[in-house]
Amino acid sequence: MTDPTDPTGREAVAAVWRIESARIVGALARYTGDFALAEDLAQEAVAEALVTWPRDGVPGNPAGWLLTVGRRRAIDAFRRRSARDDRYAALARDLGEGGVVSGGAPADPGREDEDVLWDPDQIDDDVLALMFISCHPVLSREARVALTLRVVGGLTSDEIAKVFLVPTATVQARITRAKKTLAAARVPFAVPSAGERTQRLGSVLNVIYLIFTEGSSAASGDALIRLDLAGEAQRLARVLSRLVPDEPEVHGLLALLELTSARFPARTGPDGRPVLLEHQDRSRWDHAAIRRGRAALALAEGAGRGLGAYGLQAAIAECHAVAPSVDATNWERVVLLYEALGRLAPSPVVDLNRAVAVSMAQGPAAALPIVDDLVTAGALADSHLLPSVRGELLIRSGRPDEARTELEKALRLCGNESERTILRRKLSDLG
Amino acid sequence: MKYMLIMRATDEAFASMADIDFQEMLETVGKFNDEMIRAGVLVAAEGLADPSEGVVVDYSSEPPVVTDGPYGETKELFGGFYILNVTSKEEAIEWAKRQPVTGPGFKTEVRRVPTIDEFPQDNEWVQKERAWREATGQL
Numbered sequence: 166m167t168d169p170t171d172p173t174g175r176e177a178v179a180a181v182w183r184i185e186s187a188r189i190v191g192a193l194a195r196y197t198g199d200f201a202l203a204e205d206l207a208q209e210a211v212a213e214a215l216v217t218w219p220r221d222g223v224p225g226n227p228a229g230w231l232l233t234v235g236r237r238r239a240i241d242a243f244r245r246r247s248a249r250d251d252r253y254a255a256l257a258r259d260l261g262e263g264g265v266v267s268g269g270a271p272a273d274p275g276r277e278d279e280d281v282l283w284d285p286d287q288i289d290d291d292v293l294a295l296m297f298i299s300c301h302p303v304l305s306r307e308a309r310v311a312l313t314l315r316v317v318g319g320l321t322s323d324e325i326a327k328v329f330l331v332p333t334a335t336v337q338a339r340i341t342r343a344k345k346t347l348a349a350a351r352v353p354f355a356v357p358s359a360g361e362r363t364q365r366l367g368s369v370l371n372v373i374y375l376i377f378t379e380g381s382s383a384a385s386g387d388a389l390i391r392l393d394l395a396g397e398a399q400r401l402a403r404v405l406s407r408l409v410p411d412e413p414e415v416h417g418l419l420a421l422l423e424l425t426s427a428r429f430p431a432r433t434g435p436d437g438r439p440v441l442l443e444h445q446d447r448s449r450w451d452h453a454a455i456r457r458g459r460a461a462l463a464l465a466e467g468a469g470r471g472l473g474a475y476g477l478q479a480a481i482a483e484c485h486a487v488a489p490s491v492d493a494t495n496w497e498r499v500v501l502l503y504e505a506l507g508r509l510a511p512s513p514v515v516d517l518n519r520a521v522a523v524s525m526a527q528g529p530a531a532a533l534p535i536v537d538d539l540v541t542a543g544a545l546a547d548s549h550l551l552p553s554v555r556g557e558l559l560i561r562s563g564r565p566d567e568a569r570t571e572l573e574k575a576l577r578l579c580g581n582e583s584e585r586t587i588l589r590r591k592l593s594d595l596g
Numbered sequence: 597m598k599y600m601l602i603m604r605a606t607d608e609a610f611a612s613m614a615d616i617d618f619q620e621m622l623e624t625v626g627k628f629n630d631e632m633i634r635a636g637v638l639v640a641a642e643g644l645a646d647p648s649e650g651v652v653v654d655y656s657s658e659p660p661v662v663t664d665g666p667y668g669e670t671k672e673l674f675g676g677f678y679i680l681n682v683t684s685k686e687e688a689i690e691w692a693k694r695q696p697v698t699g700p701g702f703k704t705e706v707r708r709v710p711t712i713d714e715f716p717q718d719n720e721w722v723q724k725e726r727a728w729r730e731a732t733g734q735l
Binding site: 176177179180181183184227393396397399400401402403404407430447448449450452453 | 727
């Protein structure tokens, strides 16, 4: 059976891999006790499928096929490694028949092959353990992102390289290094214990958030691919929310991603230029995404443990999402939420956003001291954000000369052409 | 991108479903639905009531003729749909292959759902539809 839309069968392999990669790598990692090896085996199985499926057609049970190949390769690998390896002995016992089929791909994946690996009660834990190990704190941020996208998300190294605008070899090197690091640090393939889980979950949430922001920043790269990456982050957050439904911050993160992505359709104008929140056509927001985001936020709030950093940001995004216009936004609530966020996760950017919200709620005079404190502290020194916000507050306070100085400074620091246009327009309005 | 999986069945195939234990059917279809929810790709899904409850409005003549049906008069019946959010047509096809209600006469049609952004934005009716989507939180 060949699919006329995919004569080479490569797309079918990619689709199966995207759907199944986490379960396949997870099952092989549990089976071999060796995450790095499991990832290699899975990649070998995919390479094998890329040769076989286009020639013989896609098997009836593609995931089982990949798993069987991976398992047989595992046995070969242990054989090669050491006949004294206890694990090999155990594997040989598992086989039951005592014979090892090696080399070729299975003509028909055997039931027993699958039963050993495909334990329905284990699948969720396998995938969750995979997320935890891919996002492990011993790895660099780039490595966590690359590994998560590859083993949990099922993206190829080529796809990851395209998204991050780096050569494929760089991505492959990152992944190889990450696997070596995990092995050297003796990181076990397991879901962390209850005591450790919340803290380790923070790292998983952070990686998903990083993938999303990378996908949603229109700074560079193919916009369409990047939008897909943001979508992939949302999918990962959905998967995680099913795996750990009792963790409110997981729902908080999902809510934040849904509510943020709801604005995507409106954030660029017909000329492709970014449109600021205040000028966005709110009818173009994705209202289904807003509904999903609000539902996820309600789950986070309903846990009764208070919102975390992601939940608070989602609550702020919700204030914007439900407001018919900038002026009709509940700015008092936004201010309170930023105050809470600033205590939980202090950062100059949060303070700056709080200043903007204060200026909307109480006027520019109340907001200027917050911004001035940031200037005194030397925060955000290289960014155009602080002088452009300060400039705007000074314009609204009727202090045009000081405003001009700030906006000129912002113009010097700003590298984004569309934002520079806005700054120039403000300057020319000052006369 | 969004794809609709359209569940189709011939009259005979549809009739054969009556032989399947209802609890078993719920579990089989439920497991498939749960797989898609777990994978984070399911956006919406609806199934339709028995076609014997339905009617067909036929515009071949003026005024249109309303008859009971569509049972017994079509080659294939439409039984329900899924909307998936996936990254490629192949991924939608792969999910369709896993749909568990199978056998002679059962088919799933895989069709892309265009977004409203693909229509002319300056058209008054497209704008009206946008407003309705906004007010009701539609997909």
